[in-house]
Amino acid sequence: MSERDPLVIFTPSGRRGRVPAGTSVLEAARRLGVDLDSVCGGRGICSRCQITPAFGSFPKHGLTVAPDALSPWNEVEERYRARRGLPQGRRLGCQARILADAVIDVPPESQLHRQVVRKRAEAREIVLDPVIRLHFVEVAEPDLHHPSGDMERLAEALAAQWGLPRPRVPLRVLQRLQAALRRGEWKLTCAVRRTGPGDGAEIVEIWPGFHEGPLCGVAVDVGSTTIAGHLCDLVTGEVRASSGMMNPQIRFGEDLMSRVSYAMQNPGGAAEMTAAVRGALDGLIGALAAEAGVDRSAILELVAVGNPVMHHLLLGIDPVELGWAPFALATAGPLDLPAVEIGLDLHPGARLHMLPCIAGHVGADAAAVVLSEAPDRSEDLVLIVDVGTNAEIILGNRQRILACSSPTGPAFEGAQISAGQRAAPGAIERVEIDPQTREPRFRVIGCDLWSDAPGFAEATARTGITGICGSGIIEAIAEMRMAGIVDASGLIGSAEQTGTARCIPDGRTHAYVLHDGRPAGGPLIAITNADVRAIQMAKAALYAGARLLMDRMGVDRVDRIVLAGAFGAHISPRHALVLGMIPDCPVEKVTSAGNAAGTGARIALLNAAARAEIARVVRRIEKVETAVEPRFQEHFVAATALPHASDPFPSLAAIARLPDIAFNAGEGGDRPRRRRRA
């Protein structure tokens, strides 16, 4: 390169350098380390290297670009435009040659490592860099006088044209290689799997000639209650379908420990549950493929996360050891295995990657939350609470990360609540109670109106008002507390004490009627004292877990709180604080991350380096076992109290010291227990 060579500046990267006149834009990008995609290797077939040249004066760069800075539009481009279309002003980077100083813009969709859009600004970015890529190659024909295998010449082509190491080739690919090469006239597209720059490569699939996809992957979060998945296009990074379904294992037990008990008490019970969850996952994948309009065989990669019990059951590992101390995992590390080994009907070469587990009660789902929320990159001390049947709690920042799980039980999901139900149309999800009149108003899922708005009855006529879901219960009890209907100990007052006829006798205690649908043939939806107690238990477990981590970290407060999990997405931070579910924190510092575990799985699907990264981070997470920490018990007992109505943002550290727990000691000790080894 000399001073007379044209200067080329790429935007938005700003990379610049001189290349010999006549160099293609694609080649110039490669030499200057500019991220410009190509599947066909510069043969004018794939069009992934589209660029937009800029002309005129660029004072910032001290450069004027002449109209003939690039070679003229050529017939390859014309043919491509005629057949497939090309946006105005675009050129194919492999065809346009640099003749004079030039400024070239690389649009986002032409970047190999393009950034995948995420909805929340605070979350980590996803850079597309999947473990599987398509590579188009031209393979040398066999030579009688220099005999070598077709496979060896393909490997040479992949090395020379794509810089790949000698790949492993499964027998099913080798069996079809010779016919494919001849049918494609010695041109072939390979799907190559590679987990990292230093790792080996594997040819997962081959197609004669040029093939541009679809090439898909699925990320799933296998929860105790729900299995949720995204089908992603591994070429573009976009989510092409999202779906969820109930985990059919629920028939073996609502919560994790009852499923472990089922495995312990029934010969073959673990295998039954394994078959159930695998069947459901296979069905979900089928639904995702149908929604995306792709064949199941286009799915080449699967990433799954789940709590340790789900992790083990999906793998066909008996979860019995997770049922008693010391809660030993069969394996904690990340796993990478053929998807067919867990009975999934995908592409025959598809692999399943499972994120590492953190501990016997803190699973790969929590690891996925860490990957998504990245406390390891946070300057602030962040408390992340993934609320589900079990709560996983993570506390940390750049310096240090702690994790535990807390047995909240299923009350937060509406189970074991008298009028409770899962979040579905007809369920009460938002509640407000007027502190003066103590009259409630509410909203139900599937309707945007509040219950006191005109037209509400008509709008909900189809679904009815069927019950109350987790977030509705949280809000109802928090509002009841703020309205003085329930006291700090959790007792609901009588009609006389509260001055509202909505407080009705219920055995030896009272209940508060939110909605009486009986005149219209519907249910009576009331919050009973037992419901309040169930929520007290659950929130105390959650709170105690968080406090335990704060004790261990040596802090009294956290900088921010992230509520994760499908349920976390619907909790009102203000009500969570009022109820004392989470430690004291400015309400604006409490945010929701949605299904962060699912997002973490999607990150691991789309970015190979993220897998190694989360494995490294997980190894340095300090695990705290709540089951044997005496302080957990102390925090738990103290945290069953409900904060004062007079103080909507109380110091929970102070409240935790209040001794006024009203229900009797026997019940107070009735926290969800874990089984110990006999």
Next chain:
Amino acid sequence: MSERDPLVIFTPSGRRGRVPAGTSVLEAARRLGVDLDSVCGGRGICSRCQITPAFGSFPKHGLTVAPDALSPWNEVEERYRARRGLPQGRRLGCQARILADAVIDVPPESQLHRQVVRKRAEAREIVLDPVIRLHFVEVAEPDLHHPSGDMERLAEALAAQWGLPRPRVPLRVLQRLQAALRRGEWKLTCAVRRTGPGDGAEIVEIWPGFHEGPLCGVAVDVGSTTIAGHLCDLVTGEVRASSGMMNPQIRFGEDLMSRVSYAMQNPGGAAEMTAAVRGALDGLIGALAAEAGVDRSAILELVAVGNPVMHHLLLGIDPVELGWAPFALATAGPLDLPAVEIGLDLHPGARLHMLPCIAGHVGADAAAVVLSEAPDRSEDLVLIVDVGTNAEIILGNRQRILACSSPTGPAFEGAQISAGQRAAPGAIERVEIDPQTREPRFRVIGCDLWSDAPGFAEATARTGITGICGSGIIEAIAEMRMAGIVDASGLIGSAEQTGTARCIPDGRTHAYVLHDGRPAGGPLIAITNADVRAIQMAKAALYAGARLLMDRMGVDRVDRIVLAGAFGAHISPRHALVLGMIPDCPVEKVTSAGNAAGTGARIALLNAAARAEIARVVRRIEKVETAVEPRFQEHFVAATALPHASDPFPSLAAIARLPDIAFNAGEGGDRPRRRRRA
């Protein structure tokens, strides 16, 4: 270590050094790099570290060993002796501690890398170092406060106790790990597969507590006609069973090209042949396991070799491309795949290793011959001929190796010969003809007597005299030539010309009667002129291939000749020379290597490094394609002549120049042809 520390000398290695008093013999061996086996890692369980201490005066070493140089016989040894027995004078190396200067002998069976005995002195030694080994480990129990997976603790134990890298663990092992660890009380034996010191490790199988085998492997040579296998103990290296069977593909065609034609002409034909050979191999393995008295699931490793067509068919690759120029292999490199992928019922984690192919006509069987006969280590220029339906020919030494294959056809195996049959009881295998009387005598397989010995008729009454096998035909024709019954052109004389009534008319030519069994209801066994012609064709093809390599090497003679193949084992070198099958060479320099391909497969089974070694050697072999070499045709035509009877060790280079080929030109040009692409 100080000068006061005891000096220990190990024999036969001669390694010596000082170790602190109290060091176990096993530990001392490790420190001094002495090859002393141990599976249990020094826990007094496996007894593989048996040693024989020597006492008294050792002037050679300037040492006197006191009776109390080692710690006294202990109760672990006593328990082992009582239960399992221990030869007189032996100690367990892990129990006996060095207290003073000592001389310790390591018997061959206690060497980890013990040498496996081979029958022939000139062949390369086999050092036992298989890809799979047993390792006994003690695994740390789980700790509630430092959660980690059972698998991770096993990996740590394997690293600390055996220096192994973090192993891969298949799901089927992971699924059983937790129960096995608890049943074995945190002691476990692992079968670990590792292809080389720099390669990863895989846990193939686990057993609770201590497990000492059996741990077996099978080496097979898949020939066009015969499939032969050895079942070897991977712990001791010994052959526990050997067996062979017919390749059932014979029903699709006698020779390779007719099988390729079958695949070309019949849809699904290749798949049929694949199913046939896989089924036969599975049956052979079953027979081997039964003979050795082990379960099929004890077989963890399989090495297979075969010519390119067999190689491809076994793998389920359509061999069609091997049927026409440029004879492209699907893959030439070594392969390593799960044995279950080719439908074999072995241990579920068993793998199949296939040696590399050299070229489209020179397969993994030839590579195995090279591994066994090691021309790359030879100072002499050696010609190796593997005689089967096709002949593979290798010429080389340390500096350079050439290879080709030659289409000899099946005549050498008794096919296409009027009275020909496979080598089986009742077949004539040795022939002598008196040059004066022109009367023959012969021996048949299954009987040690010559046909003119008393008791021969009785001794062969059971089998009868049923035909003549390949080696018998070679000898018969060579003897006929030396007795003047057949002339240099290959014509059998009449009774008048030869003076023996054994020459009878046979159409327009004559035949020579070896044995007339018709009076007793048996067959007439005669050598016809067509038989002579078939053998002339076959031997000319073999000779021409060898000459072609010699031309390429620029030599007129070779230092020695090795005849390989099951047939090669039975050929008389003298007759082969007389017949002009092989280039001129002193008869004592012609040796037989038996089934060298099978031996090569066995070497690759028992020694991991040999696999990498042969892959390296194969890459530098220069391949010569006989099908397109004009000189092959010239050599072939010239070599159809039979040497002069008057000169039992003629110069074949001179004979090759003789023009007296008697049969007509049309037939003379009728050499086995290979199909070309249309």
